[in-house]
Amino acid sequence: MSNANQQTDMEDGSTGDEYAVSVPEGRGRDSDARGEASTIIESRDLSVWYNDDQALQSVSMEIPEKRVTAMVGPSGCGKSTFLRSINRMNDLIDAARVEGEMLFKGKNVYDDDVDPVALRRRIGMVFQQPNPFPKSIYDNVAYGLRLQDRTENLDEKVEDALRKAALWDEVKDKLDESGLDLSGGQQQRLCIARAIAVDPEVVLMDEPASALDPVATSKIEDLIDEMAEEYTVVIVTHNMQQAARISDKTAVFLTGGELVEFDDTDKVFENPESDRVEDYITGKFG
Numbered sequence: 664m665s666n667a668n669q670q671t672d673m674e675d676g677s678t679g680d681e682y683a684v685s686v687p688e689g690r691g692r693d694s695d696a697r698g699e700a701s702t703i704i705e706s707r708d709l710s711v712w713y714n715d716d717q718a719l720q721s722v723s724m725e726i727p728e729k730r731v732t733a734m735v736g737p738s739g740c741g742k743s744t745f746l747r748s749i750n751r752m753n754d755l756i757d758a759a760r761v762e763g764e765m766l767f768k769g770k771n772v773y774d775d776d777v778d779p780v781a782l783r784r785r786i787g788m789v790f791q792q793p794n795p796f797p798k799s800i801y802d803n804v805a806y807g808l809r810l811q812d813r814t815e816n817l818d819e820k821v822e823d824a825l826r827k828a829a830l831w832d833e834v835k836d837k838l839d840e841s842g843l844d845l846s847g848g849q850q851q852r853l854c855i856a857r858a859i860a861v862d863p864e865v866v867l868m869d870e871p872a873s874a875l876d877p878v879a880t881s882k883i884e885d886l887i888d889e890m891a892e893e894y895t896v897v898i899v900t901h902n903m904q905q906a907a908r909i910s911d912k913t914a915v916f917l918t919g920g921e922l923v924e925f926d927d928t929d930k931v932f933e934n935p936e937s938d939r940v941e942d943y944i945t946g947k948f949g
C-alpha cells in the first residue's frame with residue numbers, strides 16, 4: 664500500500680487524537696482476503712499491578728498469527744503494560760506484578776520453566792524512540808545473531824534483515840558507519856532490522872512512529888504491512904487513523920486498564936459495540 668497521500672491525519676494538517684476519526688478509504692489491510700488466522704498469543708484474565716495500583720483488569724484477548732493487531736486508548740490505560748506483558752518486559756520493573764495467563768502458542772509465558780531471554784528472542788520489540796547501539800549499521804543488525812552464535816553466512820543474514828526493513832538500498836554502501844548517524848526514520852528501520860535479524864515470530868511495537876516525521880511514518884506503516892506476511896505484529900499507537908490504516912484487529916483499552924472492545928478493525932471503527940468506544944473514537948472523550 665502507499666500512504667504517500669496520507670502524511671497527515673487531518674485536513675488541517677494536525678495529527679492529534681482530539682478530532683473525530685473515520686476509517687480511511689482503502690484501509691491498509693484487507694483481513695477478509697487473508698482468510699482465517701490461528702491464534703498465536705492469548706491473554707486469559709491478565710491483570711497487572713504496579714505496587715498497589717492496578718494497570719490492567721482481567722484482560723482476555725486472542726491475537727491472530729501473521730496479522731497486525733493495534734492497541735489504542737487514552738494515555739495511561741495500560742496499552743504499553745499489555746504489550747510488555749507479552750514478552751515479559753514487565754519483569755524488568757520491580758513494582759510490576761502479573762496475575763492470569765499469557766499464552767504464546769498455548770504455553771503460559773509466566774510458567775516457571777520459561778526463560779524470559781529466550782522468549783524475547785521469539786517475541787522481539789521495537790520502542791518509541793529509535794535506540795540503535797553506538798555501533799556500526801552492520802554491527803547493530805549482527806548483534807543478536809552474534810550473541811546467539813549464529814554467525815554462519817552473517818553478511819547474508821545482515822543484508823536480508825536490512826532488505827526486509829526496507830533500509831538496504833539506503834545503507835548498503837556505508838555499513839561500517841555508525842547507526843547513530845542515520846536519520847530518525849532510518850534509525851527506526853535499523854531497529855526493526857535488528858529485531859527481525861534473529862527471526863522472531865512476533866514483533867511488538869510501542870508507538871514506533873510517534874517520534875518520526877510524516878514521511879518516515881509512512882515508510883514505517885508500509886513496512887509493518889509487509890512484515891505481517893512473515894511475522895505477527897502487535898502495535899501500540901496513540902494515532903487512531905494509523906490503527907485504522909494498518910491493522911487487522913483493534914483492541915480499545917479505556918481508563919483503568921479495561922479492554923472494552925476487541926474486534927476486526929473496520930468493525931471497531933465503523934460500528935463499535937460499545938458507546939464508550941464510539942465516544943472515544945469519535946473524539947467525544949479521551
Ligand SMILES: Nc1ncnc2c1ncn2[C@@H]1O[C@H](COP(=O)(O)OP(=O)(O)OP(=O)(O)O)[C@@H](O)[C@H]1O
Binds near residue numbers: 718738739743756758
Ligand atoms: N514502571 C511503572 N511504575 C509504576 N506505574 C507504572 C509504570 N508503568 C506504567 N505505570 C502506570 O500504569 C498505568 C498504565 O500505564 P501504561 O504505560 O501501560 O499506559 P499506556 O496506555 O501505554 O499509556 P501511554 O499511552 O501514555 O503510553 C498508568 O497509570 C501508569 O502510570
